[in-house]
Amino acid sequence: MAATPETQTAVGVRLSSLGFAFNPFERLEASNDPYISGYLIGHDMFSVAWETAPAALFAPPGGGKTAMRIYTLRACWKSESKYRKFPISYDLPFFANLSELASLEAHQTAIAAAAATDVLLACAYRPDLYLSLTVPKRLNLLSLLRVALPVSLEYILSILAESGDVGQLSDYLDRTYRLPDPPPPEAAAGLGKVMLQDLEDAAGDLWSGPAQFEALLDFIREDLRFESTLLLLDGVDGGNLPPGDVQAQFDVIAPLLSQASVWAKANVFLKAFLPADLEVHLAAQARDFYRQSLRAQIQWDVPKLAEILRRRVYVASQGRFGSLDALSSPALRHVETLIAERARPLPREAIMLANLVLQCYLAREGYLEPEDIQKAEQQYLTRSIFPD
Amino acid sequence: MTSSPFSSPLAFFDTLRAEDEIAWLGQVFVPPQGFEAMRGMRSVIVFGEEGSGKTALRLRLIEAARETPGTAAPLIVEWQAGVQEEAEGEAFVRRFVEEILDLAAQSLAVHLVRQPERFTQAARFAQEGMVWLIHQYLRTDKELFLLRLESEESAEGAALLGEILSRTPKMLVPPHAPYPRQVTEVVRTLDAAGLSGLWVMIDGLDAWLTLEAAALSRSLTALFSSLAVFDVPGFTVKVMAPLRMKSLISAATGLTRRRFEIFELTWPAEALRHLCERRLALACGKDSFRLEELSEDAGLLTWLAKYGGSSPRGWLEFLRPFVDAYLVQTEQGPLTPEATADLQRRFPPRLRMDAALQKVFLGHFPVSGLSESSLNLLRYLYMHPDRACDKQELYYRGLRGLDHQPRSTEDSAWELPDTVEGIMDTALWRLRQALEPNPKQPVYVVSERGKGIVRLENVW
Incomplete structure (x- = not known):
């Protein structure tokens, strides 16, 4: 088991002795979690994200927006349907300064950066996508990536060529982008070298920002042969806008909402994962989009939250056990359900309380007991800064 | 027996400021409740009253991160709020981010000067990343910075830094790229340099309490807006904040969005007693020291608990006259109840x-x-x-x-x-x-x- 900072602390050593490779509840934030792809679970509202139509999915902070965005991305790559969907993760703060996103053109430049990121990562995880292209198409793609990618393409390719680790590429470009069955290191390194070599022949700066966007969409449709593109919008409340300024958030995404129906005709579907507070603004100020798009609120009940917790236990214990019940005294059963019942009905809240339960348990010897849950619940309520 | 770095044992009760106690703080530090969770990779805000040990906690968190065996330490930069003009808006965000990245570049440079092999043995892309980071974000006068390190560090390390500074960096991320993108690149570069991410320790917010209420609220909003741009994997923020700011911070920050775990520094009497005894032991050059060895009067503990409150500084301050009297006795032994009562009269709580x-x-x-x-x-x-x-x-x-x-x-x-x-x-x-x-x-x-x-x- 690899040493990580958390497994080396006193608590970490204990976790390790119990069979955990890492603390299943350490990370609250999907976008920050290298293991997230392992413990995503489905949700009824996923169908809204999956349909070939513009859609808005609303949830409060910690309500699973990013997790569902990542789930949708992976579903695109896992799907065996002949109707292939190419996912573009448009996590706003990583592609533009939010205060500068006042126009569609600004968004198109930023989306081009997001599309370039996902096309490159797709090629890295599925080398055949690139290697099966004709040389002119490869050069066309590389010249596009060179101008659109938000970081130096040469640098990124040199990482791939030297390390052969597509996970490292994800770390640099989008940590949440982890596809199943990555290529072996030699294949990934080989791809990196081929791309670096091709790059020497690729043309220079041929496209403006909005033109990059159109060219990348064309490439996805014509050369990679995906029938549609899902534009997964996220991070609207994650940038440096004034905290709580929902109108400012709306103003940032308004150009996208206006354009959604035009894009839909070209099989590009906006999937907006939005803070719950934004819904009234959409209803009042983006009436056409609100009326014409699919909409859903991502809501969670106790069984679903308990499933999230169990899934994390399963992944962190590398399949050794599927519930904290395995650590519990006979008096305690259905631990995840007990935790989910006590937390606010949001994944982040349930994970936070579960972490406290685990910390209380790890602070002493013996089985996990009902007292650990009570103590954790007290701490959970004390530490909360929620007004309720 | 514990060795004492001071000629006078009373020096251990001198300023009672953690900044002055760095050399031996680890020997007297008692971890507060939640310490293990605080030292994790998650961003935290620790609220505490004045004298509750926020600075000591910050210093120990830094040491603990560096001491964790078998794993890479994070690069740690410290940002002190200090007294300043009111901070507000995008200008503050820009200034704050640039300060943090400048500090990160300085720390990385020092890290490489001390461990040149982190650079020389790194992959080529990792070297490019380090060169880029130092060139891109180092705001300090590079020549003076190098001169200072040449005088303080090894010649080999300083020569390496000179070589790094003379290189032409590749533009890995455009300078106008969004901050989260830049910070992601910084963190990944640090990983490649053998460090496990970047920690920013924020302290000194007490100084902002002098601002009038509305200005304080705006300043905190600006600070936590700035932290939002660092919301990337591998970047951790540990904020030490006065308890009086708790409601303001929760209102100002959109903390529900920014993913901090909240702690409040609280000290049960038993932990405070333990804390005093550890310091006494170090001062007296002993492995352990019980309060009963200081005074025969059992009421001393009650007196400390009553007037020292629940803060380490409170207890240590009130303990000081007793330690002084204990040490100047001609015959070693606990203070008598009479002597203890006399000290309580002569040094009453203010x-x-x-x-x-x-x-x-x-x-x-x-x-x-x-x-x-x-x-x-x-x-x-x-x-x-x-x-x-x-x-x-x-x-x-x-x-x-x-x-x-x-x-x-x-x-x-x-x-x-x-x-x-x-x-x-x-x-x-x-x-x-x-x-x-x-x-x-x-x-x-x-x-x-x-x-x-x-x-x-x-x-x-």
């Missing part, structure tokens, strides 16, 4: 009132049960700390709240001096009953015998 002059504290102990007239009297004495007041003045101005002292019967507020004398004797008796540990031997509301005047002593 009296202070809050800013609104509504609450009274003896040390950290909140005094309750003061009548309105006692409070008026005390307030008047407290506001005139440098002089004694006669009973007439105390009566008219303190007790009755008049803006003048009547001098003759023509003044409608005038009363017979004997009446005033009687009322004041009763009022002072009541005040002492409520305030003084021993009303017969007052240490706060002290009369000058035969002069009819009263002064407040042992005031903060």
Whole structure:
């Protein structure tokens, strides 16, 4: 088991002795979690994200927006349907300064950066996508990536060529982008070298920002042969806008909402994962989009939250056990359900309380007991800064 | 036996500022509840009263991160809020981010000077990343920076830094790229340099309490807006904040969005006792030291708990005279109950009132049960700390709240001096009953015998 900072602390050593490779509840934030792809679970509202139509999915902070965005991305790559969907993760703060996103053109430049990121990562995880292209198409793609990618393409390719680790590429470009069955290191390194070599022949700066966007969409449709593109919008409340300024958030995404129906005709579907507070603004100020798009609120009940917790236990214990019940005294059963019942009905809240339960348990010897849950619940309520 | 870095054991009770105790803090530090969780990779805000050990905690978190065996340490930069003009808006965000990235570049440079092999043995892309980071974000005068390191560090390391600074960096991320993108690149570069991400330790927010309320709120909003741009994997923020800011921070930050875990520094009496005993042991050069070895009087612990409150600094401050007396004894041994009581009289907890002059504290102990007239009297004495007041003045101005002292019967507020004398004797008796540990031997509301005047002593 690899040493990580958390497994080396006193608590970490204990976790390790119990069979955990890492603390299943350490990370609250999907976008920050290298293991997230392992413990995503489905949700009824996923169908809204999956349909070939513009859609808005609303949830409060910690309500699973990013997790569902990542789930949708992976579903695109896992799907065996002949109707292939190419996912573009448009996590706003990583592609533009939010205060500068006042126009569609600004968004198109930023989306081009997001599309370039996902096309490159797709090629890295599925080398055949690139290697099966004709040389002119490869050069066309590389010249596009060179101008659109938000970081130096040469640098990124040199990482791939030297390390052969597509996970490292994800770390640099989008940590949440982890596809199943990555290529072996030699294949990934080989791809990196081929791309670096091709790059020497690729043309220079041929496209403006909005033109990059159109060219990348064309490439996805014509050369990679995906029938549609899902534009997964996220991070609207994650940038440096004034905290709580929902109108400012709306103003940032308004150009996208206006354009959604035009894009839909070209099989590009906006999937907006939005803070719950934004819904009234959409209803009042983006009436056409609100009326014409699919909409859903991502809501969670106790069984679903308990499933999230169990899934994390399963992944962190590398399949050794599927519930904290395995650590519990006979008096305690259905631990995840007990935790989910006590937390606010949001994944982040349930994970936070579960972490406290685990910390209380790890602070002493013996089985996990009902007292650990009570103590954790007290701490959970004390530490909360929620007004309720 | 523990070795002492000081010639005088009392030095361990000297400033009681963690910044002055770095060399030996690890030997006396008692981890507060939640320490293990705080030292994790998650961003946290730790709220604490003044003197509750926020700075000591920050320093220990840094040491703990560096000491964790078998794993890479994060690069740690420290940002002190300090007294400054009001911070607001995008200008603050830009300035703050640039400061943090400058600090990160400086720290990385120092790291490479001390461990050149981190650079020379790194993959080529990792080297490019390090060169880029230092060139891109180092705001300090590079020549002076190099000169300083040349004088302080190894020649080999300084030569490497000179070589890095002479290179032309590749533009890995455009300078206008969004901050989260830049920070992601910085963190990944640090990983490649053998570091596990970047920690920013934020302390000194107490200084912002001098701002007026609206300005403070705007400053905190600006600070936490800035932190939002660092919301990337591998970037961790540990904020030490005064407890009084708790509601403001929760209102100002959108903390529901920014993913901090909240802690409050609280100290049970047993932990504070342990903390005192560890420091005593170090001061006396012993492996352990029980409070019973300091004084035979079991009441000392109660006295510390009452007046020291629940803060480490409170306990240590009140312990200091006893340690002093213990050390100067000609014959080693615990202080007698009489000597302990005498010290308690000679070094009583200081009296202070809050800013609104509504609450009274003896040390950290909140005094309750003061009548309105006692409070008026005390307030008047407290506001005139440098002089004694006669009973007439105390009566008219303190007790009755008049803006003048009547001098003759023509003044409608005038009363017979004997009446005033009687009322004041009763009022002072009541005040002492409520305030003084021993009303017969007052240490706060002290009369000058035969002069009819009263002064407040042992005031903060």
